[in-house]
Amino acid sequence: xxxxRRAWSVVWKDLLVExxxxxxxxxxxxxxLLLLFVFQFALGPDRERLAAxxxxxxxxxxxxxxxLGLGRTFVLERENDCWEGLILAPGDKSAIYVGKLAANVTxxxxxxxxxxxxxxxxxxxxxxxxxxxxALVMILxxxxxxxxxxxxxxxxxxxxxxxxxxxxxxxPVQVPVLLGTVKATEAVLLGEPLGAVGHWLGLLAAADVIYxxxxxxxxDFLLES
Amino acid sequence: xxxxxxxRVTGLRKAFGAHRVLDGLALEVRAGEAVxxxxxxGAGKTTLLKILATLMRPTRGTVLVAGHxxxxxxxxxxxxxxxxxxxxxxxxxxxxxxxxxxxxxxxGLRAAPAELAGALAAVELDRLxxxxxxxxxxxxxxxxxxxRFVLARPRxxxxxxxxxxxxxxxxxxxxxxxxxxxxxxxxMVMATHxxxxxxxxxxxIAILSGGAIVLDTPRASLGPDAIARLYRLHTEEGA
Numbered sequence: 001x002x003x004x005r006r007a008w009s010v011v012w013k014d015l016l017v018e019x020x021x022x023x024x025x026x027x028x029x030x031x032x033l034l035l036l037f038v039f040q041f042a043l044g045p046d047r048e049r050l051a052a053x054x055x056x057x058x059x060x061x062x063x064x065x066x067x068l069g070l071g072r073t074f075v076l077e078r079e080n081d082c083w084e085g086l087i088l089a090p091g092d093k094s095a096i097y098v099g100k101l102a103a104n105v106t107x108x109x110x111x112x113x114x115x116x117x118x119x120x121x122x123x124x125x126x127x128x129x130x131x132x133x134x135a136l137v138m139i140l141x142x143x144x145x146x147x148x149x150x151x152x153x154x155x156x157x158x159x160x161x162x163x164x165x166x167x168x169x170x171x172p173v174q175v176p177v178l179l180g181t182v183k184a185t186e187a188v189l190l191g192e193p194l195g196a197v198g199h200w201l202g203l204l205a206a207a208d209v210i211y212x213x214x215x216x217x218x219x220d221f222l223l224e225s
Numbered sequence: 226x227x228x229x230x231x232x233r234v235t236g237l238r239k240a241f242g243a244h245r246v247l248d249g250l251a252l253e254v255r256a257g258e259a260v261x262x263x264x265x266x267g268a269g270k271t272t273l274l275k276i277l278a279t280l281m282r283p284t285r286g287t288v289l290v291a292g293h294x295x296x297x298x299x300x301x302x303x304x305x306x307x308x309x310x311x312x313x314x315x316x317x318x319x320x321x322x323x324x325x326x327x328x329x330x331x332x333g334l335r336a337a338p339a340e341l342a343g344a345l346a347a348v349e350l351d352r353l354x355x356x357x358x359x360x361x362x363x364x365x366x367x368x369x370x371x372x373r374f375v376l377a378r379p380r381x382x383x384x385x386x387x388x389x390x391x392x393x394x395x396x397x398x399x400x401x402x403x404x405x406x407x408x409x410x411x412x413m414v415m416a417t418h419x420x421x422x423x424x425x426x427x428x429x430i431a432i433l434s435g436g437a438i439v440l441d442t443p444r445a446s447l448g449p450d451a452i453a454r455l456y457r458l459h460t461e462e463g464a
Contacts, residue, residue: 002333009330013316013323020318020357080366081312084280089331090303096331224299 003095010099015106017076024072028065028111035061036115036122043123050123055185059178061115062138063145063171066108070149071166073100074157083157087223097150097219101212104146112138133188133197140204141181147211148173154222180204229292230255231305231381231412232277237286238436239272246272248436250286252414256380259403259413261424261444263452264433265460270416271310273433274383277414278308291380304332307379309387313366314373315358321345321369322354328373336376344375349398364395371402382406384415388423400426420452434460 018024039057043050077083086096116134120127127134152169156162184200194201232254239247246269254260262270275281276288279299288295291305315324325344329336336344345351348368358366367387374382382403388396403413403426417423424430424444430452432440439459447455 006331006333009327013319013327016323017316017318076316079317080315081310082314082316084308084310084312085314085328086331087280088278088303088306088308089328090300091331091333 003092003098006089006091006095007098007102010096011102011106014076014100014103018103018107024069024107025110028069029114031068032061032065032111032115032118035064036118040122050125051189054119054123054125055182055189058115058119058185059141059182061119062108062112062141063174063178065111065115066142066145066149067167067170069107069111070104070146070153070170071163073104073150073153077157093220093223094216096223097154097215100154101143101146101150101215104150105142108142108146109138112142127189129191130188133194134185136194136201137181137184137188137197137204140201140208141177143208144177144181144204144211145174147208147215151211151215151219151222154219176203176207180207231291232414233287233289234273234277235287237273237276237288238284239269239276239281240284245284245436247276247283250433250437252431252438252441254381254412254414256410256412257407258429259407259415259427260429260431260441261427262414262416262431262433263418263420263456263460264416268433268460269436270433271385274308274310274385274414274416277381278306278310278383279303280308304377305380306383307374307377307381308383308385309367309370310383310385313363313370315361315366315369317359318357320355320357321350321361321372324358324369325372325376329376332373332377334376340376344372345369347375348372348402363390364392367391367395367399371399380411382411382413382415384413386417387415388417388419396423420449420456424449424452430455432456432459 043053077086116127119125149170152166156166159165180200180203184197187197230253232252234250234252237247237250238245250273262273264270272281276283276295277290279295279302282296290302293301295302319327322341322345325341329341342351342354345354348371350365350368350372358369387399391399407413415427427444430442430444430447431438432455440455
């Protein structure tokens, strides 16, 4: 109960600060818009090329926006040495990890929703029939991305070359998640039933569980060191 | 005063690579007692406070706070320690009340709205409870930082230059609060560069030089000039 209350306090604080400052959301929304302009120019009006590239492009957009957002997870904590306050707070530090992860997932899903909407508008694609399947893949993929991203953001928060180190560490670990999400998205957009991509969804769920458990077990050590 | 010291440091060494910042340091602080640490820049005052707060691990030696080993059982030490360092540990985009609510919940404490309001009133920020911290002065942020400890009630306060950047009124206010903390049986270790009025709250003065405490003496009989003389005599800065 105390663990949940502590985790919730971190979610509440992070989302409240973001709602007021809008630092990450504004930057990510603008970045998503730019990305779509680039994709639009690169692909042109060819519908067949678009259909083949759409799942990859969608996740490229999600991952790039995610990298920017996740990398900022602990920027807030550097202000007024709040990082020290987190370390000194008595109790299990993994509650902070869960809170940060939940806040990151929420923020990323908001941005991904926006990217999805912009994709539909820019490329004139009807995503409505695939929305349920797409939502499931997005949630599973985002949790996997955020679980490792939150952990690595903590690891690199006090490092000088964190902007460089963070994606270099994160992307190789994300290979199973990226593979699963792109393949599952491709199938869902082609109108295949969710059962047909069950093995990819299973892979994503397994990766999520492994990444979250790793985060829970190692976050305390990372924060302290 | 109780027999067992709340802070007991013996043979403390802290090295960064080959550089020994603290070497063979010993210190005891009892309940209701305040020790002012004086020393030149780089003497290791902040390092000592960080070790006592469990933010840093000692290289060698024993550091006990409230009977718990800072290196082996930091989680047992933390509920007993309050640190006011260079950073105020407050979020600029949250209000004073929201900051207090967050830190209280994170510490696993349950505080009713009346208790939160009471803590803000204790540090004279009750009228600004709904104001964002971004608009606060350095003194107000430090007061908000202290409000956390009104609720958490640590037994040991660690203060790094607590009076720096405060105006006369804020200094007086802080002095009174630290005296009240001592009167309730709290122990304090305070790092400072000041020889003046700020030392009034201290019962002892400990001069840190060469990685160890070279002089530990009661403050009561010493005026600012005497303290400055002792400081010059015992530190490399004065050599």
